[in-house]
Amino acid sequence: MVFKRMLGAFGVGAPSVDTVLSSPRIKPGGQLAGQVRLKGGDFDAEIEHITLGLVARVEIEHGDGEHGGLGEFSRVQVSGPFTLREGENRTLDFQIPVPWETPISEIDGQHLSGMALGVRTELAIAKAVDKGDLDMIAVEPLPSQLRILQALLRLGFHFKSADLEAGHLYGVHQDLPFYQEIEFYPPAQHAGVLGEVELTFVASPAGLEVILEADKRAGRYSGDAIGRFHVSHDDALHTDWSSELDRWLTGLAQHGGHGPGPHGGYGPGPHGGYGPGSHGGYGPGSHGHMEHHEGYGHHDDHRRGGGPGWGTVAAAGAAGLVGGFVAAEVAEEIFEGDEEEGGDW
Known part of the structure; x- marks a missing residue:
């Protein structure tokens, strides 16, 4: 997992964290369930909080062009402060409400080209925060949405691409x-x-x-x-x-x-x-x-105009982690290897 690779920020022998989803496929308005599994490292660790966030790759208009970034659009705290003992295994169950406006990323098992959504695990230890663990999720259309999409296909329309626009x-x-x-x-x-x-x-x-x-x-x-x-x-x-x-x-x-x-x-x-x-x-x-x-x-x-807090970070978003955004090239690296096999729609 990407998160385990990044845990060095907490030092050698730090705890490891793995987020396991009950199902990576969800629908808008539903629940995303799973477990956060922790394993203690070589020393007792004071965990301040564990938070899960739903994130998506979004295009932000800035000047004459667009910049891609990774933005968090829903956030749930799984745990408050506790001590993770040396070598201890601990499992935390969670359920994240999925917003009704969550974009679609998969139709009939086929991924929509251009869409990237995931759940990110944030771990805070001793004032240091790591946002490394990111698992891809697939958002399927509601039955009402699927009816309209299927009608377009029956009329002979062909899918080109999909993206998210800030605003x-x-x-x-x-x-x-x-x-x-x-x-x-x-x-x-x-x-x-x-x-x-x-x-x-x-x-x-x-x-x-x-x-x-x-x-x-x-x-x-x-x-x-x-x-x-x-x-x-x-x-x-x-x-x-x-x-x-x-x-x-x-x-x-x-x-x-x-x-x-x-x-x-x-x-x-x-x-x-x-x-x-x-x-x-x-x-x-x-x-x-x-x-x-x-x-x-x-x-x-x-x-x-742009949504609250999103447009203001457009210019800086291309430089790295700014105001909840990760630059597009960094986002692709995070998502890389986590996507399930299967063709684009």
């Missing part, structure tokens, strides 16, 4: 300081009109906020078309997503969307999104109708 989406409640973008190549019948299509989920116990961003390359309204809707988890399971998504995409290709809003232009809709008025379009609503908010404009129109 918040405009008009969408987020608890985490980043959001996931899953990018698809369009099917052949839309390839001449549409470029990549990006899908974002923001999940909560009540349901899903779903944002679709299509790169529209032809027609009267060229640019990025934004489709946004909210649906309960139960309604998502009973919606014909193939038909609804195909109708939205066909509308973009044939008519440039459903035309301007009530004031003759595209702009912020009634729910904080971009699009026509409250009676236009798609997306399962509370009464089984489809609500839709759609717009054309700059790629970043549906976003607003």
Whole structure:
């Protein structure tokens, strides 16, 4: 384990720690369970705390470019102070609540290229803190999310890549300081009109906020078309997503969307999104109708600034461990060797 290699920071003969997960596969809103196993070293050690954190590789916009970093987005203390005796073996059980907004990293057993998530073990001894032990985890989609993803595949979309962007989406409640973008190549019948299509989920116990961003390359309204809707988890399971998504995409290709809003232009809709008025379009609503908010404009129109504490470390993030971030090249070294075998999706 990487952590054991790094324990030299505590000196020769220091304790060793291994984190064992009951299952490396989880779903948003679930629990990640396992054990932290400690073995005492050549001397008694005063453990101050053992903390587990969920971490992910995130892209942070800075200036004209982006920097990758490793950010912690959930944190649970497994143990407070205790003495680990010389040579003692001790096991600590844990359960970490997985945030509903946790990004997806695996679909049908296939890893999403570009995604890296893990659980990191932090051990504090005598004011020194080591954040070395990091175990890869796979986050599978909720059944409601899977239905939408499967519909895109049935329509002929092909997965391109996925990443996490630091920041918040405009008009969408987020608890985490980043959001996931899953990018698809369009099917052949839309390839001449549409470029990549990006899908974002923001999940909560009540349901899903779903944002679709299509790169529209032809027609009267060229640019990025934004489709946004909210649906309960139960309604998502009973919606014909193939038909609804195909109708939205066909509308973009044939008519440039459903035309301007009530004031003759595209702009912020009634729910904080971009699009026509409250009676236009798609997306399962509370009464089984489809609500839709759609717009054309700059790629970043549906976003607003960086999340709390994340954007401020963007510049320094490329230099090493800063404000919870590890530079991308260091993050890859930490994750290297921990990824399970299997192709990307």
